[in-house]
Amino acid sequence: DIQMTQSPSTLSASVGDRVTITCRASQSLRTWLAWFQQIPGKAPKLLIYKTSTLGSGVPSRFSGSGSGTEFTLTISSLQPDDFATYYCLQYNSIWTFGQGTKVEFK
Amino acid sequence: QITLKESGPTLVKPTQTLTLTCTFSGFSLTSDEVGVGWIRQPPGKALEWLVVIYWNDDKRYSPSLRSRLTVTKDTSKNQVVLTMTNVDPVDTATYYCAHSSRAGYDALTGHRYVFDIWGQGTMVTVSS
Numbered sequence: 001d002i003q004m005t006q007s008p009s010t011l012s013a014s015v016g017d018r019v020t021i022t023c024r025a026s027q028s029l030r031t032w033l034a035w036f037q038q039i040p041g042k043a044p045k046l047l048i049y050k051t052s053t054l055g056s057g058v059p060s061r062f063s064g065s066g067s068g069t070e071f072t073l074t075i076s077s078l079q080p081d082d083f084a085t086y087y088c089l090q091y092n093s094i095w096t097f098g099q100g101t102k103v104e105f106k
Numbered sequence: 107q108i109t110l111k112e113s114g115p116t117l118v119k120p121t122q123t124l125t126l127t128c129t130f131s132g133f134s135l136t137s138d139e140v141g142v143g144w145i146r147q148p149p150g151k152a153l154e155w156l157v158v159i160y161w162n163d164d165k166r167y168s169p170s171l172r173s174r175l176t177v178t179k180d181t182s183k184n185q186v187v188l189t190m191t192n193v194d195p196v197d198t199a200t201y202y203c204a205h206s207s208r209a210g211y212d213a214l215t216g217h218r219y220v221f222d223i224w225g226q227g228t229m230v231t232v233s234s
Contacts, residue, residue, distance in 0.1 A: 001169065032210060032218055034209065034220045038153075042226075043226055044153065044202075044221075044224055046220065049220045050209055050210045050218075053209075087152065087153055089153075089155075089220070089221075091218050091219065092218075094155070094166055095143075095155040095158075095221075096155065097145075097155065099152045100152050100153075
């Protein structure tokens with residue numbers, strides 16, 4: 001099974017900050033990596049798939065990069081709606097989620 | 107517009123069988139070359155993928171839960187049904203169903219699928 005490790009687990013930031021979340025895989029995913037945003041009490045929302053392709057309607061301040069075993073999600077300028085928990089998902093071999101990164105107010 | 111909605115019991119006793127239904131609209135699970143997946147989330151914890159069923163009735167199960175899960179589709183009703191046997195309090199979670207569409211292609215292994223549209227989720231508590 002492929003294991004996914006996200007870091008950090010929690011991130012404190014302010015509106016306007018540039019934020020980066022990392023996801024590491026236990027084996028190569030090539031580019032089969034997606035990112036989700038989850039607001040408390042709501043279903044996850046697809047942000048990015050295939051490492052860097054934005055999902056439908058996702059703002060351009062979100063971007064993804066990486067390949068192989070290390071991937072990053074970057075929010076270029078954090079907005080109030082972006083305080084949420086973010087999950088990576090590998091789909092190279094069945095599916096495995098990371099443990100999540102909570103972005104909270106500093 | 108694609109929508110999905112989960113339904114089922116909110117409380118189940120240990121050792122019982124849990125049956126959840128995903129009712130969807132806006133796509134066909136017979137001809138659109140898509141799938142429907144189930145994902146769960148225990149309170150305060152991370153997401154866990156459970157199973158996917160495709161338009162052609164192909165299925166993929168989580169290895170850790172395979173012996174307890176069964177997924178079927180009823181295309182006449184636009185529904186996907188998940189059954190989980192022998193439930194335990196650790197199965198307490200919000201259960202989501204999600205539309206699964208193509209998110210890339212690999213010449214060796216074919217199309218890759220990701221969960222792009224989710225239902226609102228249904229909370230299930232396992233307790234005596």
